Amino acid sequence: MIKPFNGNAPLAWVATIGFVIAASWPHLSESELPLMGLRGVTAPLVGWPLTIVTFIMAVFLSLPRFLSRERLLVCAGFSLCLFLVVAFYVSPVAGLLLGFIAANIIRQSGALKSSGEDEGMVGPQMDNVPQGRDSV
Secondary structure (H helix, E strand, O other): OOHHHHHHHHHHHHHHHHHHHHHHHHHOOOOOOOOOOHHHHHOOHHHHHOOOOOOHHHHHHOOHHHHHHHHHHHHHHHHHHHHHHHHHOOOOOOOOOHHHHHHHHHHHHHHHHOOOOOOOOOOOOOOOOOHHHHHH
């Protein structure tokens, strides 16, 4: 079973909170953002879309009912793309959490595949569902 709070969802929420603070910094303070790696996020055309997309990813990762190995791999690819975009257009430091999320999902998915634990469904075991020809 894939557990969303093994590290993926909390990392996504931490990234969301950081991006919200950085994107709203010009409205909160007259001075520059003290964290140099996040100063590029203070631009409205960069910060707010990044914040919204990261928020959507955090909400998705927080809903274990919708998580499957395939969906998590799509989320890992999405997170990896966000990491690359943020690393090139903002700063490598700003994208670190997104890179960690992608790496963690890929690592967990590889462990699940090798153990044969996940069959595309996360949640309560479905013991009453027929399994193959013998149960018909």
